[in-house]
Amino acid sequence: MATRATAFRSAWSQFRDLQLESAELDARLILCAAAECSELSFITDPDVELTSPQLKTFETYVMRRCAREPVARLLGEREFWGLPFALGPDTLDPRADTEVLVEAVLEQVGKANGRLNVLDLGTGSGCILIALLRELSHAQGTGVDVSAGALRVAALNAERHGVGDRTNMRPGSWFQALPETSKKQFDVIVSNPPYITIEEMEALAPEVSLFDPPAALVAGVDGLDAYRVIIEGAQDYLSLTGFLAFELGAGQFDAVSALGRAAGLRVLGGRDDLAGHKRVILLGA
């Protein structure tokens, strides 16, 4: 039999040997999930033995992590904006940097808490839209994704976080997913679209390249394909005072600014992430 402490040490050592960046944290999260205990209980009671089903679960988790599956995927959940989001094989694993996009939208919206109409293009797990609707209690939201599997997870997350009745999930490609009647209706169009180049895809960590869905990552030779389509359609769907907010890949601010200007939009601002990359751009009429 294994105790919590011996199981943890064994996982930590295997992860270290594989040079996983967060070996200690991953081992702790996996141990606590498999042993069904809190981190505090693990610290205070390290000698409790794992039951045999717990040990089996633990060994499966360790094996999957050694095959480079991210901990959030094997536990089926990622925290974003302080909320747990269910993940599925068709959803991107939300990144902490994307919270900068949520912050930028909220700042641009300001104190207005009226009947805002928010569109999230490429909603994935729904994390951006749901975070916004939680903050903007009178807003309505539409989430679009080309992946039906992702939309199912997004709808479950919206229900789970109490915004299901203000959310409409629509399958399809960008604006093609929307009815004619939604033209000029959106006060905010937000998107974290795919923005990785085909070349960059080859250099991604296995945690990303093997487990995030390719449709969530790659956007053509220069990584700008999705921005082009969305910027081109945005004027038709934005309300008179509406704005467009994008997450950007590193180094894409100037190119996306130029695409926006060419389509008659003004750059309203940008935001850096914690690493100092221009991570967000805001565009408006």
Ligand SMILES: C[S@@+](CC[C@H](N)C(=O)[O-])C[C@H]1O[C@@H](n2cnc3c(N)ncnc32)[C@H](O)[C@@H]1O
């Ligand atoms: C980078 S992921 C973002 C997911 C989520 N919004 C997030 O921030 O975690 C991009 C999303 O765009 C979706 N997508 C890709 N191409 C699309 C298209 N043509 N139309 C609609 N959604 C698309 C993918 O399925 C994926 O969910």
